[in-house]
Amino acid sequence: MTATPARRNRSAYDDLVLAELRRSGALSRAELSRRTGLPKTTLFSIVAGLLEGGVLVEQSAGDTAGRGRGRPATRVVLNPSAGLYAGFDIGRSRMRLVIVNTSHEVVASGMHDLPSAVRADVVAPAAADLLRRAAGEAAVAPSTLTAIGAGLVGIAGVEWKPKEIEALRTHIAEEFGVPVVLGNNSRAAALAEATWGAGRSVEDLVYVRWSTGIGGGLVVGGRAVAGAHGCAGEIGHVSVDPVGKPCHCGGRGCLEEVAGGAVLLEQCARQGLALADLDALVAAVRNLSPTATRVVSTAADRLGRVLAGTAAQLDPSRIVVGGELAQLGSLVLDPIRQAIDRLALPRAAGRVDVVQADLGVNAAALGAVALLLQEEPTRV
Template sequence: MSKQADSALAQMRRTHEERILSLLRKQGALSRRELGVQSGLSRTTLHDIISGLAASGTVVSTAQDSAPRGRGRPAESVTLNPAAGQAVGIDFARQHVHVAIVNVAHEIIGSADEAHPADLPWPRRAELAERLIARLTESAVTMGSLTGIGVGVVGPGTGHEETARRIEAVKLHLRTRFGVPVLVDNNTRLAALGESVWGSAEGHQNVVYLRLSHGVGGGLILGGSLHRGAHGISGEFGHITVDPDGPDCLCGGRGCLETVASVNAVTTAYQEAGGRPGGFPALLAAVEDGEPQARELLARVGALTGQVLAGVCNVVGPQLVVIGGELAHFGDAFLHPVEAGLRAHAMPAALHDLRVRAATLGDAGAALGAIALVLHESPLLARYPTEPVPEERACS
């Protein structure tokens, strides 16, 4: 066979290998039958490609314990070798640092978080992230196989240029410390991505995600893709006005949803109404105890939140609304008023088959979304920029 023919065959084999690897990166473990259907390769070619990838240690096969079995060998799944690489996600929230680690087989290895004062300097936040990574890697991960780090930061606000410089310094610090690429994006948008890859929105093509924490923001999955906006500004639901005569907001507006539905806002409202001392944990306990005053507060806040979501749903027509952040910890005491407010204000057509549910990834959601960003292999990122936040537009 000529060298030219050999080269063509080698190129065809590499194309087939990349087709299989791409499917496994995007979807995790798949059976050989699923790989055959989705790749379009013949059984003989597929067997040859998988055998070669397995021999090189790139993929591994595992028995599907839950699959129906007939006579002969048990059904098998093929997945990327978990030892082939890991990615780290860091969420620099307003008062917490969250870290998560995932391997290339889409298995969550571990997560950790630690609270800090809201005014903690950025170098100290980076040091805290390093300590959390070290805590996880001591028992779970070989850092020599680290492929990248994704970082989530809170959305646009005051001190834009100065904060952008600080974030760039943190990126440089992490890149120098670990020797891998570092990508930065809005953390609520990354939380939406995390829930769509690993959490309660998995498999849905049109999702509105709202996180109610110390800040209020969200993310949009539209037509199976994460939506970023023309200038990286999307999902800022916390800055939709709910009360024109309400308090001033950090964004420069008045009566934004964030002034009503953030952790600090609901805690302050509860205290001003004569509630128990003890901050947010006290409010959680009061709701669990069925205290009327606490539940009435949640009903009011939930109704306003639902009103904002109704406007969003009228515009984008999602299949699913996911509520995350600390306010989701109230469960049905909060989610039911949110859904009632949504249904009272949305167009009937926008409510068709629409469901509202709580996020399932908790505090690790944005960190996991940051990992998906680094891997850049989810179908949700097919049309997403490879460098989401240019230096001049980094979030605060």
Template sequence: MLGFMQSPDGPLTRLRKSHEQSVLGLLRKHGPLSRAELGSHSGLSRTTLYDIVAGLVEGGAVVASTPPVEVRRRGRPVEKLSLNPNAGEAIGIDFARRAVHVSAVNVAHEMIGSASEAHASDLTWVQRVDIAERLLGSLGRSSQDDASVGRPPRRGTLGLDSLSAIGVGVVGPINDPGSADAHALSIDGLPGLLRERFGVPVLLDNNTRLAALAEAVWGAAADAGDVLYLRLSHGVGGGLVVGGSLHRGMYGMSGEFGHITVDPDGAPCECGGTGCLETVASIEAVLQRYRSAGGRAEDISAFLTAAASGDPAARTVLERVGTDVGTVLAAVCNAVGPGVIVIGGELAEAGAALTEPLEGALGAHVMPMARHRVRVRHATLGEAGSALGGIALVLHESPLLSRYPQPVTEELA
């Protein structure tokens, strides 16, 4: 992507890179700008700005254009500068428990595409990487497919040779892969496998934490500086944005909300604990509770359909789950003080049947001075969330990552 701007890390180089990032950030925020407008926004001197812009244009990160003849005013046309959407792509991959999700954006942060494929939980990493490579290839073929049916090719066709890194989300703590739960494979060797396939370094992190990052950058919490994200899926986990910065924790354990005890006398959890939130709020736990109450549902989709149709057993299950989730989140809120709670994952599709009891538990347990300040929102990025978080990790341009530890990386030899 922007690898052409990298150089030895001296003071002048750092200053120039700072100016370059400032100009790129302004173009990303405001869209096409003239040099005069860039100067006004950036505060850079005319000489410095012109030098920075010239380098960015020469390097291909920025393109210059003039308005079409039909929209020009009298006088000399004003040249506009904008990000070059074809300067490169960033790729994110989410290796979830039972699916692979991929997303790609261009250097202008325009979405090129996303794709997903479900799979059995016991696939090897080689098989999962095969799926990821095929899905990414389908994004790359999109413009050819458009042309074959007479549509104009879409901008930003995927070019894997322009990648500088890939951001990857995996299940479980990444600093201790051997302790990952039974649904997740050990990640030993995964970065090397991906590096061999794509020829670039790999940035690896917990996938629910990456989903939190994505929702805070592009999604439901883009306007908030303190965010708690919770995903209710085959596993239960999340992430925290505290003081405008993604929080990882010393051992990469931040956001393990699924392993907070909700019932000391409850079922054993795969983490070794008892009565964890995951034992009552994961998809498998919810389906088991529903079936025990006489309901019939082969999967989460059937359960959600039953709940939407007013099935009393399904509604009762969701009320209990929502209360348990809200009780746990209230404890986290009292400790961390987020302004926004984002609920994602398949179970969140239950809507008000889940969130109303959840908000009721928050109201009952969050400290009185704060309970009316916490807003609950539905995640907006869907299955692409973690993959988009991987992209944010690669771009590393968000202030949310300003104090974030360097993720696990395997550099090219």
């Protein structure tokens, strides 16, 4: 039987609604109408059919923050029993995992320390073991996975070579028999913050991951931007000193080499303050250590100077700062804001919103799920 134009349109509209809910999670009918561009009468009819078929369920909006007075709108969400997604954040020394249902609720999570070498034959089996272990602890069957995403540390083609990336993708896909989408972990975190976190209310943002190194990501029009060569948003590799220290990226005097967390620990040690890791550095600043405070404040100013240039070029609605050092809140955000206000275009000074990330240590793992839903919104 040949489908009528109306039946074909209804199927396309269904896919449009489902793809938006996969990307964004629970939304009111009004939000869905706005995001999909469908007239409210059409949208309401589609939602009613999907609810009747059990594809969607209604969710009462318990949080009325930002809505003002009145009864909160009931939201619709994909039926949580419809499938699961796994997201990995594969860093330099640690791998994190989240497993979420189609309603974007985290049902399992885990962490595993990694050796320093970035090799697929080491990371892929460790990722599979971590997923099986976390799923088992949460009584979740890996066979219910719909797709897997992973955010990888570093610049495209530098730390992870194309051959290693493909080997990682192939191993995980064959292990679990589902689509696998790989991307940069800072870009993944940027998309997660834009979708569910500190950037949810804006369309355009710059994300900074201030950790052992400095990574970044751009979200424009609600979508993560990779750029022509996969390097968009890599502010940690903006050169701030042309004759400075060589960087692993092949450049010289990169921001990461003067303000990355690993360098800050080295600076503290040279000044007589030995700290084991970034958690210890954060604690030292909170405990008002003069050395730690001076080192971190100087680095925040340097980061702010680079972000002032980024703001002039991109004019983002918001700059979101994540990573371990962002836990210091205003102690690092204020120097960043001050540097931007001093150096940004006069029209932008004082108007660029600089905020702390919301999603914590699992931001990039959650973002890996967001990336796969952006890349394959209907297939997965």
